[in-house]
């Protein structure tokens with residue numbers, strides 16, 4: 001697989017600075033074009049990431065036999081998403097309860113209270129941060145007043161979950177001629193996703209032209225990307241781009257992704273205010289859980305319908321103009 005690759009300067013949203021119109025305009029441009037940006041001064045300390053990093057190591061170093069006891073909703077073992085990927089899901093808003101249920105299985109009598117305490121604190125912070133970011137994106141797209149109103153009416157029941165991911169590359173990863181994918185190309189089934197990646201790197205997004213672009217890790221920065229639910233709700237004004245993780249070095253890579261999602265029962269339909277003048281709606285209305293089912297109903301051995309997106313599920317195909 002020979003593929004063109006390059007790097008990109010994504011805007012960095014600094015949450016301690018007033019959001020000036022120049023910031024909003026570069027953010028808006030990035031969300032339209034790339035669907036990715038960085039956030040800094042987000043209020044989560046380096047020490048907190050270090051703690052989670054070390055707890056993730058404890059979690060994933062438990063024998064596979066015990067991890068499998070968690071069941072497939074919580075634990076994705078290797079050979080589902082890829083041979084090199086395994087993950088633990090911790091669901092909110094009771095991150096502590098969800099982490100405890102897993103810790104009880106993984107560590108039995110040892111309890112590991114620090115796992116549930118840390119993940120509760122991190123999950124709650126991520127939930128707050130993701131809601132703050134959604135508010136900014138809505139105000140950026142719709143103006144202050146309409147943005148605030150839609151946040152209240154449409155997004156206030158959103159919920160989030162965390163995915164701790166451990167990538168273990170093959171021994172000869174550095175010698176492989178082909179790209180080794182730790183996680184294949186996909187779009188996220190979220191409104192927005194916030195990713196903490198360690199210093200190993202490897203996250204890439206796909207440009208509209210099909211070029212793979214590195215989303216480099218950078219200390220103190222979190223990566224934010226738009227998910228499918230937001231793409232459909234914004235009538236495509238905010239882009240949910242395909243991304244993947246490539247493995248290049250023989251070292252484990254750990255990442256932490258937080259997904260903010262609409263409630264399962266929510267029917268997603270872009271409000272009229274989101275439909276730009278002269279345009280039509282690009283997505284039929286759909287129930288959130290039906291889209292999740294569409295992505296999860298897959299052939300055995302596949303993580304999710306890789307390559308299938310909300311466009312395939314609910315996109316309205318406009319008749320070609322020169323059709324008879």
Ligand SMILES: O=C(O)CCC(=O)C(=O)O
Nearest residue numbers: 165195197203245255257
């Ligand atoms: O591991 C990463 O950096 C990204 C993971 C990801 O894209 C996902 O879990 O959806």
Ligand SMILES: [Fe+2]
Nearest residue numbers: 186187188243
């Ligand atoms: Fe993703």
